[in-house]
Amino acid sequence: MSKHLTDDARRRVRSRKRRTVVVRSALLGIVIGAGWLAAPASAAIERVAGKAHADTYMGVEAIHGVVGVCTGNGRASPTVVTPATRVYAPTSAWALNHVMNGDGSNLDDTTGAAIATIVKNDPAVPSNHKNPTPDVGVGARVNQIVAEANAYAGERSIPLALATSSVPPGLTWQLDGVGVKAPGGWLPGRLITLTIEGPVVFESTGTRSVTVTSATSPQALALRSTGHGTFTVRADTSVPSNFVNAHDAQSAGHQRITTRVGDEPLSGSTSAEAVFDYQPSAVTNTSVLTAAEVGVRVHDTLTITGAEPGSTLSGRSALFGPLATKPVQSDAAPAGTPLVGIAEFTVTTDANGAATVDTSALTLPAPGYYVWREEIDGDPETTPSPRNLGFRGPYGVGAETSLVAPPPEVVTQVNRQEVLVGQPISDTVTISGTIYDADGLGPITHQVSGRLHGPVAPVDGRCAEVDWTNAPVALEFGPLAVSATQQTLTGVGEFTPSERGCFSYAETLVSTNSQGAEIYRVDHPAGRAEQTTLVSVPEAVTQISDYVVAPGESFSDTVTVTGNAGESGTFVATLWGPVAPDPQLGCWFGTERWAGLVASGEAKPLHSETLPFTGDGDVTTSEVTVTDLGCYTWSETFTFDSAPHVELETPPGMETETGMVAQPAIATEAKADSPHLGARMHDVITLSGTQGQPGTLTADVLTAPPIDGRCDDVDWEADGTKAGEIDPIPTTADGVFTSSTTVIDGDEARCATFVAAWTPDHEKLIEAAVADRPGLPSETLLFIPRTPTVSAGIPPIASSPVLLTVGLFLIGGGACSTVWHLRRRSHRG
Known part of the structure; x- marks a missing residue:
């Protein structure tokens, strides 16, 4: 019984407990709900920027006057009651500490939403409230802010450095690296205070403190020493912090918040040793860089800087030479270097400690290189600072080097002095004598240029007496480089004449120094025998x-x-x-x-x-x-x-x-109409072998007394008499031609003969003319009187003279012919 009661009591207790828990839970929920609903008013939360993007839960808010970004997902509002924890978050820090000012009043909604997106999603920032993907406008602003953070957030420095180029070193300075060096560039817009401790001032102000604004590149400032000793230059500025403040939730259910830190200090420094003694130095230039002949007067020109303003300096320049090769720069002249002399100078510096002065002049006595070396005397060591120190320049400086280079000998030779049209001609130029490749400042240029003149008509078949004034120019060539290793130029001005006549080369060697000034010019005019060619047409x-x-x-x-x-x-x-x-x-x-x-x-x-x-x-x-x-x-x-x-x-x-x-021939036959004196006699001429060449047949008629009643033994050269001639007979081909008649007169018997000839019309064929000789049987007839005279002692046979005459006529009128031999004139010599 008691056990049953006990169990029942226990059940009732548990039931009451469950009711109590439910009631308490409900009350707690009401309290919490009421507290949540009441929190905005009690915590004084205000969205500063980002209202237009409320559905994305992105924005910058002010809680109890502190601006930040909620980075938790509690149900209760955030507070800033909890202690802040410094968090290294360069990207979010750039957004909160640089893009946003202290109260966020400089933000628009898109920028506020972009800052919230960056902070909430930054893995370096404690957060359990990640934003969804922002819209396009916010995303673009996010990318812009992140790019700036990558360039300017993170490790920053002011990399000051000191450099001096003054003489002596440490009299003036240049301060480099003035600016804020960031990982991706130089951060602009920050005020930098520069302070010097020591005997140096800023050149621009004469003070030991200046303020500058940083730029997108480093700046340089000039400093000036005011005494001896160590000095330090310090730079101070502030930069957006790389940290943010992370506030944990005040209690369970409250949200976290991340707030800005603001700026933090940044500094840099550098030190050096200041010097206040003056160290004069000189840049010198010889007055004559190059000369073409000895005997030139030369001086040294000194440009002095770095001396005490208004001080009087004295010194000297030593002139070394002549040297066979260009001097090599060194601290001092090599032992045994020849010395021309020493030139003195005195000069007073201007307000900047600078001066220009010429030394006295010396004479360059021979070909070769010459070089100056200058000295400036310093003040005695007992002179109190500031004072001028001494200076000695180096030996062998190019600007202090003079060169005497006499013109070399130029020899030219044409490849052939007689050529045919179509054969190429060219000239060989040989430079001999003194040639220098460089003066003190650089290479010397030797160049050959020229012209080929022609054609000009030869005089008496030669070119020696030709006048080349205003001769035409067939070719121009060059400039061709000449050097110490290439002093002979072959094939210069190669040209192939297409006309006969005289051609002559004219060359000019021009040498210029490294500054482009002409040293000398050697001219070879046209007409020199060794560079002239006669061009013939074979x-x-x-x-x-x-x-x-x-x-x-x-x-x-x-x-x-x-x-x-x-x-x-x-x-x-x-x-x-x-x-x-x-x-x-x-x-x-x-x-x-x-x-x-x-x-x-x-x-x-x-x-x-x-x-x-x-x-x-x-x-x-x-x-x-x-x-x-x-x-x-x-x-x-x-x-x-x-x-x-x-x-x-x-x-x-x-x-x-x-x-x-050719072998022309004529055959003739004399005929008469009677054997008696007074008869008419003509010739029948047969012409052959003329090959159709035109010509003329002619014949003379000779008579002579018969010998012993016959014509066979007549000496026609001695006794023949011209009795007439035939009319000329033109011929155009071979054939038989009958001449005109001639009357044979007389009182006594006469022998008559034709002397016939054929002469071709063409003058070259005159050698082919043919002629017969007088007295040929076929061309000779005996003519007798009609009444014979009987001489004493001759038998009275009336028929004998008649028979003799008829017989001779028959003989003379026979069919005999003669082939006449070719008569010609020889051209064999």
């Missing part, structure tokens, strides 16, 4: 041995070569023929027609041979025997040994190398 004149020969005789050709500039070579001589003569022109109908006959094969090569020649002169071919009637001609083709491109030929058909093989 010619060949040919002469056939005879214009007319009989069958079985021969032809040769003599070739006269001129204008071949002494060349050697060979020529091929060819005899062409036979071809039929022209009715009017004979064999001399021109090269064009002969060329056609050769090309067609009608004119055949009867003979060909190759003959050598050297220089100008005559060369005669072999004698070539010809047997067939007709026309023949020679041709020659020339080859020059050293000028294979030069062409020369004598074509077939030239008048002087053309001849004919």
